[in-house]
Amino acid sequence: MSLNLSRFRVGYLERPMNESFLTTAAGFPDLEVRRIALDQPEAAVAAALAECHGYYAWAARHELPLPWHVTPALLARLPDLLVVASYGAGYDTIDVEACTAAGVAVVNQAGGNAEGVAEHALGMILLLLKRVPEAQAAMRAGTVSDRNALIGRELAGRTVGLVGLGHVGARMAQLLAVFGCRVLAADPALDAATIAGRGATKVELPELLGAADIVSLHCPLTAETRGMIDAAAIGRMRPGAILVTTARGFILDEAALLSALQEGRLGGAGLDVWEEEPPPASHPLLAHPAVLASPHTAGVTAESRARVASMAAEAFGAAVHGLPPRLVNPEVADRFLARRDALLRAAA
Structure with missing residues (x-):
């Protein structure tokens, strides 16, 4: 009935x-x-x-x-x-x-929750560029002897690649404009004119990965994006680049990221989303000094x-x-x- x-x-x-x-x-x-x-x-x-x-x-x-x-x-x-x-x-x-x-x-x-997530991603970028996670770990361990060993970088004028330019990605582009960043965006659902209207330049993902100082993920988890940022994709990133994700777990290959960080090929990573949420305390990425972590709280304001x-x-x-x-x-x-x-x- x-x-x-x-x-x-x-x-x-x-x-x-x-x-x-x-x-x-x-x-x-x-x-x-x-x-x-x-x-x-x-x-x-x-x-x-x-x-x-x-x-x-x-x-x-x-x-x-x-x-x-x-x-x-x-x-x-x-x-x-x-x-x-x-x-x-x-x-x-x-x-x-x-x-x-x-x-x-x-x-x-x-x-x-676009504002909350975008602000979180931007905060992670700034903290990673200034190497705050590493500095804090060194201070807690009592191993700070030379501040120059923790020299950071400024966001102003850098190239930032946004993977996905929906609500959060578009807000990120607006925030990054304040810093005079060159913003690239890879989003197959949007044409170049739409992306330009949102403050970015349309490129394909391989070009974005090779050109960006910072890569920030803002795409949904779909059959196409699952595992998209794998070892090969990370291998295309610039030496010392920073990777941030506030999107969804399983888009990023966590093991491949860990390898890149351990080998010193990347300058840091900000992770708000994980394959297992929350990740176990024993997760090796949580122990890496160049990782800034949060438990899927970017939009929790x-x-x-x-x-x-x-x-x-x-x-x-x-x-x-x-x-x-x-x-x-x-x-x-x-x-x-x-x-x-x-x-x-x-x-x-």
């Missing part, structure tokens, strides 16, 4: 990303938001989700319990699900192809969290009467509308 759409029910597990999700959702009279506790049997959680038309899904793959990742198996248990919205810009916990096949719209909150959570609530509100914004799978639009309208007719 189809569900009654007089109220569009949205379920979330345990906690919303931010209270602004609840306050924003309260402004949409057609939405009914339900908290689903995880301290109950799996069958009870599934039954509660099955009563919802929308699923507000955690975005971090290592935080969300596997049964609640949006997979074909979960979708089969939720036949009336219409919309899945990720907690953030990423959607690693959502099988987009499976959702499309099921007629389920997938929404992310792209752009909501008070402002970003509030903004992103409000965006998700607005997306569910929009889905009641039309297409939600920021569709990750726009090809699902007709099927989504047909399924939603069928539920509406059944409820009439």
Whole structure:
């Protein structure tokens, strides 16, 4: 039996990303938001989700319990699900192809945390150029004897390569303009004119890697980008170059990066995303003095969290009467509308 759409029910597990999700959702009279506790049997959680038309899904793959990742198996248990919205810009916990096949719209909150992530990446670049991680390690070890052994570099006038020029990459280009940087961008989804309008010069990835003093990753994890920055790609980078990633784990080959750092071919690395999150304390990259590390917190700011959570609530509100914004799978639009309208007719 189809569900009654007089109220569009949205379920979330345990906690919303931010209270602004609840306050924003309260402004949409057609939405009914339900908290689903995880301290109950799996069958009870599934039954509660099955009563919802929308699923507000955690975005971090290592935080969300596997049964609640949006997979074909979960979708089969939720036949009336219409919309899945990720907690953030990423959607690693959502099988987009499976959702499309099921007629389920997938929404992310792209752009909501762009400022936080861009500022984090820029901060990492500045700290690595000034060799702050190495200096701090030496001070803690009591081995500082000659400041000239820690001589740094300035960002002003340097060439920075941005891999991906979406919301975060475009904001990075704006911030780098303040330092008079030459900004190169590799993004196959954008033409040269669009990239120029965002403050960068379009190049292909091999050219970017060979020309940049700093390479910063801002692309999504896809079949094409998985493992893209491998040993061969790192080998194309300039001696002493710095690599920063605030994108997604698995784009960068961590073992290849470690080798390049140990051999002294790179000048440092800033890592906010990892293959395993958080990485174990024994991870060898964490012990390298030229590595600046954070546990996927670039976008974890008070402002970003509030903004992103409000965006998700607005997306569910929009889905009641039309297409939600920021569709990750726009090809699902007709099927989504047909399924939603069928539920509406059944409820009439």
